[in-house]
Amino acid sequence: MGAGKTKRMPRAVREQQMLDAAVRIFGQRGYMAASMDEIAELAGVSKPLVYLYLNSKDDLFTACIRREARALTEAVRAGVLPGLSADGQLWSGLRAFFDHTARNPDAWRVLHLHARTHGELFAAEVAVMRAEIVAFVTHLIAAAARDAHRDPHLPEGEVAGLAEALVGAAEALADWAGATEGVTAKQAAATLMNFAWAGLGDLMTGRPWSPPEEPEAAPAPETAPEATTAPEPVARAASAQAG
Amino acid sequence: MGAGKTKRMPRAVREQQMLDAAVRIFGQRGYMAASMDEIAELAGVSKPLVYLYLNSKDDLFTACIRREARALTEAVRAGVLPGLSADGQLWSGLRAFFDHTARNPDAWRVLHLHARTHGELFAAEVAVMRAEIVAFVTHLIAAAARDAHRDPHLPEGEVAGLAEALVGAAEALADWAGATEGVTAKQAAATLMNFAWAGLGDLMTGRPWSPPEEPEAAPAPETAPEATTAPEPVARAASAQAG
Amino acid sequence: MGAGKTKRMPRAVREQQMLDAAVRIFGQRGYMAASMDEIAELAGVSKPLVYLYLNSKDDLFTACIRREARALTEAVRAGVLPGLSADGQLWSGLRAFFDHTARNPDAWRVLHLHARTHGELFAAEVAVMRAEIVAFVTHLIAAAARDAHRDPHLPEGEVAGLAEALVGAAEALADWAGATEGVTAKQAAATLMNFAWAGLGDLMTGRPWSPPEEPEAAPAPETAPEATTAPEPVARAASAQAG
Amino acid sequence: MGAGKTKRMPRAVREQQMLDAAVRIFGQRGYMAASMDEIAELAGVSKPLVYLYLNSKDDLFTACIRREARALTEAVRAGVLPGLSADGQLWSGLRAFFDHTARNPDAWRVLHLHARTHGELFAAEVAVMRAEIVAFVTHLIAAAARDAHRDPHLPEGEVAGLAEALVGAAEALADWAGATEGVTAKQAAATLMNFAWAGLGDLMTGRPWSPPEEPEAAPAPETAPEATTAPEPVARAASAQAG
């Protein structure tokens, strides 16, 4: 039943099918509530085959986490355009992050929700990925500080906290964008960028951060199709990298 | 077994003991991995009594969520000192929030991690609490905007996103403070306050937000026992309401 | 809760309340599915009191069976008018039987359904009652045979079988009357009387049995309010006891 | 354990083994008192396999009822010889009925006792079967009435009652034959046939019904191996179909 008799596929392909199914089921049910039966059925194979290839429920979950963690970091890494200023890099990284999470909601749930919920071992897997991202953000913050000619003004531990806050805000907005109708990845990124870079204080005194020109696809920059966050093009000095 | 034979307690007391045990077990294992056996044992009663009083695993979990959600919101509500400026209120609220989560790590895990992980019904329970907090933050942001004489400058939806980001950052910092040795609630609050109010941009140009005078306990403000975040007492205008 | 605080009743009264509740619950749920909790609640007392007075679930069930079996046999015994001919006695006994079962459906279910379903010991209790009734019917049949001047024409074992059949038919009709709207006890009795006394053969050749005059309550015998079974008053010789 | 290790049987076979065991246990203990453990053990398999194949205790019970109800109706249907007169058909049907119930006492208990005792849904399952049999009997009675040239002499509702009485008597006799040493299916059938067709009145005046010639197995009809009920071959007019 299911997909009929699509038998005899090469191992690598079958494995990916299984992981696809597993990510979906794990993402929707959580680790414990997911059953190997359901995963095998969704993958269109028999349960013993899942065990033959992936060994155990634990290993299967770990494999899911690894694959999706790698996919997410790669997506962000690929999204960050080198050579930009710190805020430009952050902006592009956030865009990539929100794009990826929006496109892979189950994977995002696995990483953000379920992996942290169940067991130190699984949590450690994601912790590695998260640490990598936090490190990247930390580096960006430090770089920005250098750009501002302000030597190690921010103490070590403080920067770590700031990076945590930034990443946490990003995660919450990813959840929020995923749950709220009509919020695009771009809007989420812009909101976060404003929040993080300008801060509420500046936002309220009318000095929001504004995104750089988009060289990617949009041919007509003067009419933003999706209303972005910055109502006033009064760019702050720090973000005007060409200035 | 367990605590010997502390038998025949009035129902109300026993129920609280059970909830205490349940929050602990649920917080450490998650909903599904927690077993009623373990909870009953930790509570020092037999399993049937748990069912007699709390009805089912679902109901027990819901009762935990409700009790802890109420406790957290009450703590925050009680922590926010009325009559302060917007940033003063935010600061005091954050202090209370980080204090409470630091003191009740299992409850925090139940609310933030496990309740959202398992089932729409449980998620809905916390969603109510979270919405309440988000609403409070939203209100603060709007009030601050008014204080800054900038009428509805920030569009509706945008404020919602900012509140989400702020709350998300707070949640992440609560996790982080709970997991990192040597990070106090006060530090976490200060870090977040800086991040949110001043923004990275201002932080790097040397204009951090600074907390108001603490009339509560600290008699000597010039020597902060726990090194707070604000290295330079160059208060921003908005926060210096007395000025 | 429940019936408020109707406390301090004499033991005999309380016991009957408990038996009433038990018969109702047992009758509706069966022995195993009935719970002592439910019985105690319906009786308006606490569970320990039920145990204090009736000792155990088994004993409670046995007490129900005994009380209701005695009530049924007494009702039938009281209904059979002495001095009548055999068919007159059978007719009056059936009337009493169908009346009682119709008025006490739960008791009837306990005796006929549940007591026989659960355990040799309970079955033995009803078996005694049933044997008594079967013996009575057997006696009637034998008496009728004597009246017909046909000495032991029907062999011993055969009469036992006939009595079983007659009682079985009565039981089935009691169930049927209880389940079918608009079938009165009297109709059921008449149907069975016809079936048993005349037999299908005679019924179809137009010689049904007809009930004797009713001296009890009905003042106008020419207009039967409930259409009885005998459409043709062609009484058979055997039933005309006055002849 | 049990029957050693008769492992790896095709599913269809195992299912029948499980149903066999279930009918036996259910028949002896009743629905509620039967435990899945016991059934699985008697079937020689582990409990999970029972659940894998039959899904739940409810479903297992329903499967038992369906299988046995079908078996019983088929047995009766197959036993009724077409082309016979009404009484001939009734006689052959009763023979088949008593044979089947005598040979399958547990199945009979399940259908007659336990299925009606527990839950409307189970009762409905048997009700269908019983209704089918009652309808058959009703049809026979009506056919006999036509044969006797007596047009709709018996009113509609009355025939229903008669059929109920007849079926009820059959059920009681099946129980009785099953419980009484030395009562054969044939004797039970003959007793009921006499009772129903001739009626007590005729029986006592010496005009019993007599069974038709047995073309099946008995070569010597003059010496009945099992003493049948009819002592005198004085056939009644209605039963002598050839005139």
Next chain:
DNA sequence: GATGAATGAGACTTCATTCAT
């Protein structure tokens, strides 16, 4: 006379996992 508090035992059900083919 009456009950709130408490539990040992056992029921149904599910799941991850493995043979044997």
Next chain:
DNA sequence: TATGAATGAAGTCTCATTCAT
């Protein structure tokens, strides 16, 4: 490569029954 057949272990929940007051 792939699977139908099978199970040990564990989990949630209910129930009859008893103390201690």
